[in-house]
Amino acid sequence: AVNQLTKDINTTCAYCGVGCGISAKVVDPELHLVEIKGREDHPANYGRLCSKGSALGETVSLDGRLLYPKVHGRQVVWSEALDELVSRLQETIEHYGPDSVAVYGSGQLLTEDYYVANKLMKGFIGSANMDTNSRLCMASTVAGQKRAFGSDTVPNTYQDLELANLLVLVGSNTAWCHPVLFQRIRAMKEQRPDMKVVVVDPRRTETCDIADLHLAIKPGSDVLLFNGLLSWLTDQDALDQTYIDKYCQGFDQALEAARTSFSDMQQLADVCGVEEQALVQFYHWFCKTEKTVTAWSQGVNQSAAGTDKVNAMINCHLATGRIGTPGSGPLSLTGQPNAMGGREVGGLANQLAAHMEFTPEDVARVGRFWQAPNMAKFSGKTAVDLFKSIDRGEVRFVWIMGTNPVVSLPDSNRVIKALKKCQTVVVSDCIEHTDTAEFADILLPAAPWSEKDGTVTNSERRISRQRALFPLAGEARPDWWIISEVAGRLGFAEAFNYSGSADIFREHAALSGYENNPKGKIRDFNIAPLARATDSEYDALEPFQWPLSEDAVEGDIDGSRSLSVTKPVMSNTESKARFFKKGGFFTQNGRANFIATPVQSPLNKPGKSYPLLLNTGRVRDHWHTMTRTGFSARLNQHTDEPFLAMHPDDAERYRLSDQALCQISSEFGKAVVRVQVSDAQRSGEVFMPMHWTRQHSESGFSGVLVNPVLDPVSKQPDLKFTPVAVEPY
Numbered sequence: 128a129v130n131q132l133t134k135d136i137n138t139t140c141a142y143c144g145v146g147c148g149i150s151a152k153v154v155d156p157e158l159h160l161v162e163i164k165g166r167e168d169h170p171a172n173y174g175r176l177c178s179k180g181s182a183l184g185e186t187v188s189l190d191g192r193l194l195y196p197k198v199h200g201r202q203v204v205w206s207e208a209l210d211e212l213v214s215r216l217q218e219t220i221e222h223y224g225p226d227s228v229a230v231y232g233s234g235q236l237l238t239e240d241y242y243v244a245n246k247l248m249k250g251f252i253g254s255a256n257m258d259t260n261s262r263l264c265m266a267s268t269v270a271g272q273k274r275a276f277g278s279d280t281v282p283n284t285y286q287d288l289e290l291a292n293l294l295v296l297v298g299s300n301t302a303w304c305h306p307v308l309f310q311r312i313r314a315m316k317e318q319r320p321d322m323k324v325v326v327v328d329p330r331r332t333e334t335c336d337i338a339d340l341h342l343a344i345k346p347g348s349d350v351l352l353f354n355g356l357l358s359w360l361t362d363q364d365a366l367d368q369t370y371i372d373k374y375c376q377g378f379d380q381a382l383e384a385a386r387t388s389f390s391d392m393q394q395l396a397d398v399c400g401v402e403e404q405a406l407v408q409f410y411h412w413f414c415k416t417e418k419t420v421t422a423w424s425q426g427v428n429q430s431a432a433g434t435d436k437v438n439a440m441i442n443c444h445l446a447t448g449r450i451g452t453p454g455s456g457p458l459s460l461t462g463q464p465n466a467m468g469g470r471e472v473g474g475l476a477n478q479l480a481a482h483m484e485f486t487p488e489d490v491a492r493v494g495r496f497w498q499a500p501n502m503a504k505f506s507g508k509t510a511v512d513l514f515k516s517i518d519r520g521e522v523r524f525v526w527i528m529g530t531n532p533v534v535s536l537p538d539s540n541r542v543i544k545a546l547k548k549c550q551t552v553v554v555s556d557c558i559e560h561t562d563t564a565e566f567a568d569i570l571l572p573a574a575p576w577s578e579k580d581g582t583v584t585n586s587e588r589r590i591s592r593q594r595a596l597f598p599l600a601g602e603a604r605p606d607w608w609i610i611s612e613v614a615g616r617l618g619f620a621e622a623f624n625y626s627g628s629a630d631i632f633r634e635h636a637a638l639s640g641y642e643n644n645p646k647g648k649i650r651d652f653n654i655a656p657l658a659r660a661t662d663s664e665y666d667a668l669e670p671f672q673w674p675l676s677e678d679a680v681e682g683d684i685d686g687s688r689s690l691s692v693t694k695p696v697m698s699n700t701e702s703k704a705r706f707f708k709k710g711g712f713f714t715q716n717g718r719a720n721f722i723a724t725p726v727q728s729p730l731n732k733p734g735k736s737y738p739l740l741l742n743t744g745r746v747r748d749h750w751h752t753m754t755r756t757g758f759s760a761r762l763n764q765h766t767d768e769p770f771l772a773m774h775p776d777d778a779e780r781y782r783l784s785d786q787a788l789c790q791i792s793s794e795f796g797k798a799v800v801r802v803q804v805s806d807a808q809r810s811g812e813v814f815m816p817m818h819w820t821r822q823h824s825e826s827g828f829s830g831v832l833v834n835p836v837l838d839p840v841s842k843q844p845d846l847k848f849t850p851v852a853v854e855p856y
């Protein structure tokens with residue numbers, strides 16, 4: 128159902144993991160005109176929006192939209208497209224088995240879409256080959272949190288960023304990538320100038336504008352930096368021994384690994400590439416500041432040592448007992464709008480559903496709940512490996528939903544080669560011409576942000592509603608509907624007989640509480656009370672954080688009850704919003720694990736042929752592969768073409784001047800862009816934005832350069848550490 132004209136519609140921003148609340152007023156539904164402003168009573172943003180969020184209204188027109196199903200470029204009706212899809216899917220499974228098919232989804236999918244896709248693959252088709260572009264976003268945090276806490280649980284909240292006396296931002300250009308959180312931090316720092324901000328990042332970014340200390344460490348030295356901190360905390364007698372003894376295990380092994388990774392402070396500072404004095408300053412502040420938050424983003428996650436980086440930071444918080452208390456704790460800043468919701472439903476190939484894993488007990492439990500005939504029993508293929516499997520001919524049918532892997536995955540040339548070879552490529556998207564859609568046998572028109580309806584979860588575990596602003600255009604349909612239609616044609620109509628997103632959400636909520644032993648430990652992710660939400664309660668759902676206890680339901684359940692989560696919650700100070708202040712970790716024995724994080728040498732280092740190190744990332748006003756932000760003239764103004772940022776010494780060494788064209792080459796491909804000479808770069812390191820695609824600029828596309836090196840634990844690709852060479856073009 129679409130909300131009434133001129134009424135303010137509360138929804139959630141389509142972009143980053145901050146998950147800002149939006150109040151939208153439809154001005155003209157025919158012309159797709161809408162006024163966007165920040166929602167004053169949303170606890171993520173309290174009315175604020177950044178440049179991308181406030182320009183959302185400029186990106187919802189029908190220009191470039193995919194409005195009709197297509198088979199080999201020919202417009203067809205839905206039934207023909209779906210019949211063709213199902214016949215190819217069945218034929219592939221019949222000949223090559225369920226693991227010859229795969230779904231590659233997106234952190235842009237709503238939780239309900241994710242849930243249905245995951246259920247179809249893992250319970251009914253019988254393969255766990257369902258991974259998403261979230262593997263590129265925060266898989267290392269998931270793996271690190273699971274190793275430390277026994278669960279993928281974010282212990283703290285956004286408010287802790289404001290309550291902290293010391294905020295350590297690691298591998299995060301928060302000012303550009305999580306701008307509203309940056310606005311909140313900056314406002315607090317103006318109010319409390321004593322609040323210290325330390326930025327750990329090889330580049331000097333806009334985030335450093337509020338930094339008391341910028342540690343421009345050498346790329347990849349983060350584990351060493353935090354190993355040094357753990358050792359320093361021990362030497363300075365700054366450990367919380369009571370917390371360690373009562374709630375944790377493995378401290379001695381972690382400390383030993385930390386201590387053996389360096390010889391003395393001078394050597395530690397040299398390897399990290401910073402002044403010893405600056406290092407000591409950081410360690411001293413961390414030692415003395417009870418209210419410390421360490422927040423991180425893709426500089427940590429997108430790394431061959433990403434999981435170890437996460438654990439090296441968490442180790443320091445466990446060692447000081449600074450976790451899950453107001454103003455203290457480790458906090459991952461998720462990149463995408465619904466990467467967290469995807470994690471909740473099991474949208475990664477190594478997850479099952481509702482934070483359950485591929486253990487025999489969980490497989491049996493989920494199988495009973497779904498009444499699933501073909502439960503997958505083992506993890507499936509993760510993003511980069513999935514496309515390699517397509518290239519090797521092992522996966523012969525892939526369904527790509529709401530993402531553009533030809534641009535965003537490393538070693539794009541191999542992804543293109545794989546898609547050309549693949550027997551069947553299905554692409555569901557709201558945009559007709561993407562780099563990936565070019566390879567589609569079947570193109571399915573999915574509903575975009577402004578026409579779909581469901582829920583998303585932000586980086587602080589807050590679930591918010593996304594609501595449709597306009598009726599579905601053309602023949603566009605919600606992803607959950609498309610997937611359910613396929614399931615029905617495969618013979619699973621009863622299990623996928625959903626009448627709307629509320630139905631799916633109720634089932635997802637019920638699974639989160641299914642067979643929880645009331646006397647035993649409940650699972651971390653629990654929103655079971657919402658299994659009883661009516662359609663109108665679901666529609667009225669206000670932003671809330673999980674887990675939800677039974678007191679989310681007020682009154683009696685026989686009709687007089689109501690859900691407290693249909694009223695706005697303006698504060699996240701309540702203790703239940705935080706985890707682990709008093710231990711209670713989700714490991715077998717309830718103790719957190721310190722993880723030993725020895726320093727590993729990078730697999731792919733700069734050398735004679737490729738002497739520079741390429742880092743990739745975002746610019747302020749674009750999102751992913753620009754399929755939406757590219758429509759806004761205002762957003763295009765900030766940075767109108769791709770570039771290579773380079774230190775003046777390197778520019779001189781390679782005979783390049785500012786704005787000159789240069790060719791960049793790596794072992795995997797080549798690109799040509801303009802040089803931006805900048806002393807914000809360290810010498811020996813260059814930076815290129817990730818947004819521009821082959822369609823925008825055949826020559827200026829970063830994905831062809833990036834090496835497909837993976838973190839061995841999380842399987843997240845290292846998008847920030849590729850050896851390259853540059854020369855004048």
Ligand code: SF4
Binds near residue numbers: 147
């Ligand atoms: Fe949207 Fe993120 Fe900007 Fe908030 S900070 S308005 S969620 S892009």
